[in-house]
Amino acid sequence: MVTQRVAFRIPPSVGKVLSAVEETAESTKLWCGAAAAMASLGGWRGRKAAVNGLAALVLAQLISNGLCKQVADRPRPPKEWFPHDEVDDRPDSSSFPSGHTAAAVAFTAAAAPAWPAAATACALPTAMVALERVQSGSHYPTDVAAGAAIGLASAWLTRRSLGLILRRWLI
Template identity: 75%
Template structure:
Protein backbone atom coordinates (compact mmCIF):
# COMPACT_ATOMS: atom_id res chain seq x y z
CA UNK A 1 0.00 0.00 0.00
CA UNK A 2 2.75 2.48 0.95
CA UNK A 3 4.70 1.50 -2.16
CA UNK A 4 1.69 2.25 -4.35
CA UNK A 5 1.10 5.65 -2.75
CA UNK A 6 4.74 6.77 -2.77
CA UNK A 7 4.99 7.22 -6.53
CA UNK A 8 1.91 9.37 -6.81
CA UNK A 9 2.50 11.54 -3.74
CA UNK A 10 5.81 13.08 -4.79
CA UNK A 11 5.43 16.27 -6.88
CA UNK A 12 7.02 15.95 -10.35
CA UNK A 13 9.74 18.56 -9.65
CA UNK A 14 10.75 16.77 -6.46
CA UNK A 15 10.72 13.46 -8.33
CA UNK A 16 13.15 14.89 -10.90
CA UNK A 17 15.55 16.05 -8.17
CA UNK A 18 15.36 12.66 -6.44
CA UNK A 19 16.02 10.92 -9.76
CA UNK A 20 19.04 13.13 -10.44
CA UNK A 21 20.53 12.33 -7.02
CA UNK A 22 19.84 8.61 -7.50
CA UNK A 23 21.47 8.72 -10.93
CA UNK A 24 24.56 10.33 -9.37
CA UNK A 25 24.59 7.57 -6.76
CA UNK A 26 24.26 4.80 -9.39
CA UNK A 27 27.30 2.52 -9.21
CA UNK A 28 28.40 4.45 -6.10
CA UNK A 29 29.66 7.33 -8.28
CA UNK A 30 28.41 9.96 -5.83
CA UNK A 31 30.14 8.35 -2.88
CA UNK A 32 33.40 7.66 -4.74
CA UNK A 33 33.41 11.25 -6.00
CA UNK A 34 32.82 12.53 -2.50
CA UNK A 35 35.66 10.35 -1.22
CA UNK A 36 37.98 11.69 -3.92
CA UNK A 37 37.10 15.28 -3.00
CA UNK A 38 37.59 14.57 0.70
CA UNK A 39 40.97 12.94 0.06
CA UNK A 40 42.13 15.72 -2.27
CA UNK A 41 40.95 18.74 -0.30
CA UNK A 42 40.25 17.60 3.25
CA UNK A 43 43.75 17.07 4.62
CA UNK A 44 44.43 14.17 6.96
CA UNK A 45 40.85 14.12 8.24
CA UNK A 46 39.47 14.09 4.70
CA UNK A 47 41.71 11.17 3.74
CA UNK A 48 40.69 9.29 6.85
CA UNK A 49 36.98 9.98 6.24
CA UNK A 50 37.30 8.94 2.58
CA UNK A 51 39.02 5.68 3.50
CA UNK A 52 36.45 4.90 6.19
CA UNK A 53 33.56 5.70 3.83
CA UNK A 54 34.89 3.58 0.97
CA UNK A 55 35.70 0.65 3.25
CA UNK A 56 32.19 0.72 4.72
CA UNK A 57 30.66 1.03 1.26
CA UNK A 58 32.60 -2.03 0.06
CA UNK A 59 31.56 -4.10 3.07
CA UNK A 60 27.92 -3.04 2.69
CA UNK A 61 27.94 -3.94 -1.00
CA UNK A 62 29.35 -7.37 -0.20
CA UNK A 63 26.75 -7.93 2.50
CA UNK A 64 23.79 -6.50 0.60
CA UNK A 65 24.38 -7.51 -3.00
CA UNK A 66 26.67 -10.48 -2.45
CA UNK A 67 24.80 -12.15 0.39
CA UNK A 68 21.38 -10.72 1.32
CA UNK A 69 19.97 -10.31 -2.20
CA UNK A 70 21.01 -13.87 -3.04
CA UNK A 71 19.35 -15.26 0.09
CA UNK A 72 16.14 -13.20 -0.03
CA UNK A 73 15.46 -13.30 -3.81
CA UNK A 74 12.48 -10.95 -3.30
CA UNK A 75 10.85 -9.68 -6.53
CA UNK A 76 10.49 -5.95 -7.24
CA UNK A 77 7.13 -4.24 -6.60
CA UNK A 78 4.61 -4.83 -9.42
CA UNK A 79 5.01 -2.33 -12.27
CA UNK A 80 1.32 -1.51 -12.24
CA UNK A 81 1.72 -0.04 -8.75
CA UNK A 82 3.92 2.78 -10.05
CA UNK A 83 2.08 5.58 -11.91
CA UNK A 84 5.08 6.94 -13.86
CA UNK A 85 7.68 5.86 -16.43
CA UNK A 86 10.60 5.43 -14.03
CA UNK A 87 9.37 1.93 -13.27
CA UNK A 88 10.80 0.82 -16.63
CA UNK A 89 14.36 1.77 -15.58
CA UNK A 90 14.61 -0.42 -12.51
CA UNK A 91 17.06 -3.33 -12.32
CA UNK A 92 16.21 -7.01 -12.68
CA UNK A 93 18.09 -8.01 -9.52
CA UNK A 94 16.26 -9.04 -6.34
CA UNK A 95 14.58 -6.23 -4.44
CA UNK A 96 15.70 -6.89 -0.85
CA UNK A 97 17.75 -5.09 0.41
CA UNK A 98 18.20 -1.81 -1.44
CA UNK A 99 21.86 -1.72 -2.50
CA UNK A 100 21.68 2.01 -3.25
CA UNK A 101 20.47 2.69 0.28
CA UNK A 102 23.02 0.33 1.81
CA UNK A 103 25.87 2.14 0.03
CA UNK A 104 24.56 5.59 0.92
CA UNK A 105 24.04 4.78 4.60
CA UNK A 106 27.34 2.89 4.90
CA UNK A 107 29.36 5.75 3.43
CA UNK A 108 27.57 8.36 5.54
CA UNK A 109 27.73 6.34 8.76
CA UNK A 110 31.46 5.74 8.32
CA UNK A 111 32.30 9.36 7.44
CA UNK A 112 30.25 10.91 10.27
CA UNK A 113 32.42 9.78 13.23
CA UNK A 114 35.58 10.98 11.45
CA UNK A 115 34.18 14.31 10.25
CA UNK A 116 30.70 15.01 11.69
CA UNK A 117 29.96 18.08 9.53
CA UNK A 118 30.68 16.17 6.31
CA UNK A 119 28.67 13.21 7.61
CA UNK A 120 25.70 15.54 8.14
CA UNK A 121 26.05 16.87 4.60
CA UNK A 122 26.26 13.31 3.21
CA UNK A 123 23.09 12.38 5.11
CA UNK A 124 21.01 14.63 2.85
CA UNK A 125 21.68 12.84 -0.47
CA UNK A 126 21.67 9.49 1.38
CA UNK A 127 18.11 10.17 2.57
CA UNK A 128 17.14 11.35 -0.91
CA UNK A 129 18.44 8.12 -2.44
CA UNK A 130 16.41 6.08 0.06
CA UNK A 131 13.21 8.00 -0.67
CA UNK A 132 13.77 7.79 -4.44
CA UNK A 133 14.14 4.00 -4.36
CA UNK A 134 10.55 3.67 -3.07
CA UNK A 135 9.17 6.59 -5.10
CA UNK A 136 10.53 5.14 -8.34
CA UNK A 137 8.97 1.74 -7.69
CA UNK A 138 12.33 -0.01 -7.51
CA UNK A 139 11.83 -1.10 -3.89
CA UNK A 140 9.35 -1.67 -1.13
CA UNK A 141 9.86 0.51 1.98
CA UNK A 142 11.08 -2.59 3.85
CA UNK A 143 13.80 -3.06 1.19
CA UNK A 144 15.04 0.45 1.89
CA UNK A 145 14.91 -0.12 5.66
CA UNK A 146 16.83 -3.37 5.17
CA UNK A 147 19.37 -1.52 3.03
CA UNK A 148 19.84 1.04 5.80
CA UNK A 149 20.48 -1.74 8.32
CA UNK A 150 22.97 -3.36 5.93
CA UNK A 151 24.66 0.03 5.50
CA UNK A 152 24.94 0.55 9.25
CA UNK A 153 26.30 -2.99 9.64
CA UNK A 154 28.82 -2.31 6.86
CA UNK A 155 30.05 0.84 8.60
CA UNK A 156 30.26 -0.95 11.95
CA UNK A 157 32.14 -3.92 10.49
CA UNK A 158 34.52 -1.75 8.46
CA UNK A 159 35.41 0.17 11.61
CA UNK A 160 35.88 -2.89 13.82
CA UNK A 161 37.24 -5.64 11.56
CA UNK A 162 40.81 -4.29 11.44
CA UNK A 163 40.94 -4.18 15.26
CA UNK A 164 39.53 -7.70 15.55
CA UNK A 165 42.01 -9.07 13.01
CA UNK A 166 44.94 -7.32 14.72
CA UNK A 167 43.82 -8.52 18.11
CA UNK A 168 43.72 -12.14 16.88
CA UNK A 169 47.13 -11.83 15.23
CA UNK A 170 48.76 -10.28 18.30
CA UNK A 171 47.17 -12.68 20.75
CA UNK A 172 49.78 -15.04 22.20
CA UNK A 173 49.35 -18.69 21.23
CA UNK A 174 48.74 -21.58 23.62
Protein backbone atom coordinates (compact mmCIF):
# COMPACT_ATOMS: atom_id res chain seq x y z
CA MET A 1 0.00 0.00 0.00
CA VAL A 2 1.35 3.42 -0.99
CA THR A 3 0.34 5.04 2.30
CA GLN A 4 2.39 2.57 4.33
CA ARG A 5 5.39 2.85 2.01
CA VAL A 6 5.45 6.63 2.38
CA ALA A 7 5.24 6.37 6.16
CA PHE A 8 8.04 3.81 6.40
CA ARG A 9 10.40 5.27 3.78
CA ILE A 10 10.58 8.80 5.12
CA PRO A 11 13.36 9.00 7.74
CA PRO A 12 12.26 10.29 11.17
CA SER A 13 14.43 13.41 10.81
CA VAL A 14 12.69 14.33 7.55
CA GLY A 15 9.34 13.54 9.16
CA LYS A 16 10.08 16.08 11.89
CA VAL A 17 10.82 18.78 9.29
CA LEU A 18 7.63 17.93 7.42
CA SER A 19 5.67 18.12 10.67
CA ALA A 20 7.15 21.51 11.52
CA VAL A 21 6.15 22.91 8.13
CA GLU A 22 2.65 21.45 8.43
CA GLU A 23 2.27 22.89 11.91
CA THR A 24 3.19 26.31 10.54
CA ALA A 25 0.56 25.83 7.82
CA GLU A 26 -2.09 24.81 10.38
CA SER A 27 -5.06 27.21 10.36
CA THR A 28 -3.52 28.82 7.23
CA LYS A 29 -0.89 30.70 9.30
CA LEU A 30 1.89 30.01 6.78
CA TRP A 31 -0.15 31.25 3.83
CA CYS A 32 -1.39 34.35 5.65
CA GLY A 33 2.23 35.13 6.54
CA ALA A 34 3.28 34.61 2.93
CA ALA A 35 0.46 36.91 1.79
CA ALA A 36 1.55 39.60 4.26
CA ALA A 37 5.14 39.35 3.04
CA MET A 38 4.02 39.49 -0.60
CA ALA A 39 1.81 42.51 0.01
CA SER A 40 4.43 44.43 1.94
CA LEU A 41 7.47 43.57 -0.18
CA GLY A 42 6.07 43.17 -3.68
CA GLY A 43 4.34 46.42 -4.54
CA TRP A 44 1.25 46.10 -6.75
CA ARG A 45 2.38 42.68 -7.96
CA GLY A 46 2.75 41.41 -4.40
CA ARG A 47 -0.63 42.81 -3.36
CA LYS A 48 -2.30 41.17 -6.36
CA ALA A 49 -0.58 37.85 -5.63
CA ALA A 50 -1.62 38.04 -1.96
CA VAL A 51 -5.26 38.84 -2.75
CA ASN A 52 -5.47 36.12 -5.40
CA GLY A 53 -3.82 33.58 -3.10
CA LEU A 54 -5.97 34.31 -0.08
CA ALA A 55 -9.20 34.38 -2.09
CA ALA A 56 -8.39 31.00 -3.64
CA LEU A 57 -7.39 29.59 -0.24
CA VAL A 58 -10.77 30.60 1.25
CA LEU A 59 -12.64 29.05 -1.67
CA ALA A 60 -10.59 25.83 -1.39
CA GLN A 61 -11.31 25.62 2.34
CA LEU A 62 -15.03 26.11 1.76
CA ILE A 63 -15.11 23.39 -0.89
CA SER A 64 -12.87 20.87 0.86
CA ASN A 65 -13.82 21.32 4.51
CA GLY A 66 -17.25 22.88 4.22
CA LEU A 67 -18.65 20.68 1.47
CA CYS A 68 -16.60 17.60 0.58
CA LYS A 69 -15.72 16.45 4.10
CA GLN A 70 -19.40 16.70 5.05
CA VAL A 71 -20.45 14.54 2.08
CA ALA A 72 -17.60 12.01 2.05
CA ASP A 73 -17.29 10.36 5.44
CA ARG A 74 -14.04 8.50 4.79
CA PRO A 75 -12.16 7.16 7.83
CA ARG A 76 -8.50 8.03 8.34
CA PRO A 77 -5.86 5.39 7.51
CA PRO A 78 -5.49 2.72 10.22
CA LYS A 79 -3.15 3.77 13.05
CA GLU A 80 -1.26 0.49 12.97
CA TRP A 81 0.10 1.36 9.51
CA PHE A 82 2.37 4.05 10.94
CA PRO A 83 5.64 3.58 12.82
CA HIS A 84 5.39 6.85 14.79
CA ASP A 85 3.15 8.53 17.33
CA GLU A 86 2.15 11.45 15.08
CA VAL A 87 -0.83 9.37 14.04
CA ASP A 88 -2.37 10.10 17.47
CA ASP A 89 -2.59 13.85 16.69
CA ARG A 90 -4.70 13.61 13.55
CA PRO A 91 -8.18 15.13 13.31
CA ASP A 92 -11.44 13.21 13.70
CA SER A 93 -13.02 14.66 10.54
CA SER A 94 -13.33 12.82 7.24
CA SER A 95 -10.07 11.91 5.57
CA PHE A 96 -11.35 12.93 2.12
CA PRO A 97 -10.15 15.38 0.83
CA SER A 98 -7.06 16.97 2.37
CA GLY A 99 -8.05 20.51 3.30
CA HIS A 100 -4.44 21.41 4.13
CA THR A 101 -3.33 20.41 0.64
CA ALA A 102 -6.28 22.18 -0.99
CA ALA A 103 -5.43 25.44 0.80
CA ALA A 104 -1.71 25.21 0.07
CA VAL A 105 -2.13 24.44 -3.62
CA ALA A 106 -4.87 27.07 -4.03
CA PHE A 107 -2.75 29.81 -2.50
CA THR A 108 0.37 28.97 -4.49
CA ALA A 109 -1.40 28.42 -7.81
CA ALA A 110 -3.46 31.60 -7.54
CA ALA A 111 -0.48 33.75 -6.56
CA ALA A 112 1.77 32.39 -9.31
CA PRO A 113 0.50 34.38 -12.31
CA ALA A 114 0.76 37.70 -10.45
CA TRP A 115 4.21 37.07 -8.96
CA PRO A 116 5.87 33.86 -10.20
CA ALA A 117 9.02 34.24 -8.08
CA ALA A 118 7.07 34.50 -4.83
CA ALA A 119 4.85 31.58 -5.77
CA THR A 120 7.94 29.53 -6.61
CA ALA A 121 9.13 30.14 -3.05
CA CYS A 122 5.77 28.80 -1.82
CA ALA A 123 5.98 25.66 -3.97
CA LEU A 124 8.35 23.76 -1.66
CA PRO A 125 6.27 24.27 1.52
CA THR A 126 3.16 23.37 -0.50
CA ALA A 127 4.72 20.06 -1.56
CA MET A 128 5.96 19.44 1.97
CA VAL A 129 2.48 19.96 3.43
CA ALA A 130 1.01 17.50 0.90
CA LEU A 131 3.65 14.86 1.63
CA GLU A 132 3.31 15.32 5.39
CA ARG A 133 -0.43 14.64 5.27
CA VAL A 134 0.29 11.10 4.02
CA GLN A 135 3.44 10.56 6.10
CA SER A 136 1.69 11.54 9.33
CA GLY A 137 -1.19 9.13 8.78
CA SER A 138 -3.79 11.85 8.36
CA HIS A 139 -4.63 11.04 4.74
CA TYR A 140 -4.44 8.53 1.95
CA PRO A 141 -2.59 9.68 -1.20
CA THR A 142 -5.93 9.96 -3.01
CA ASP A 143 -7.13 12.43 -0.35
CA VAL A 144 -4.09 14.58 -1.04
CA ALA A 145 -4.57 14.31 -4.81
CA ALA A 146 -8.20 15.38 -4.45
CA GLY A 147 -7.13 18.28 -2.23
CA ALA A 148 -4.61 19.37 -4.86
CA ALA A 149 -7.30 19.20 -7.56
CA ILE A 150 -9.63 21.31 -5.42
CA GLY A 151 -6.80 23.79 -4.85
CA LEU A 152 -6.07 24.09 -8.58
CA ALA A 153 -9.76 24.50 -9.41
CA SER A 154 -10.15 27.12 -6.68
CA ALA A 155 -7.16 29.06 -8.00
CA TRP A 156 -8.57 28.98 -11.53
CA LEU A 157 -12.06 30.03 -10.41
CA THR A 158 -10.69 32.80 -8.21
CA ARG A 159 -8.48 34.27 -10.90
CA ARG A 160 -11.29 34.06 -13.43
CA SER A 161 -13.93 35.63 -11.18
CA LEU A 162 -11.62 38.35 -9.84
CA GLY A 163 -10.68 39.23 -13.42
CA LEU A 164 -14.34 39.54 -14.40
CA ILE A 165 -15.15 41.67 -11.37
CA LEU A 166 -12.22 44.02 -11.98
CA ARG A 167 -13.10 44.38 -15.68
CA ARG A 168 -16.65 45.40 -14.78
CA TRP A 169 -15.36 48.03 -12.32
CA LEU A 170 -12.91 49.42 -14.87
CA ILE A 171 -15.43 49.66 -17.73
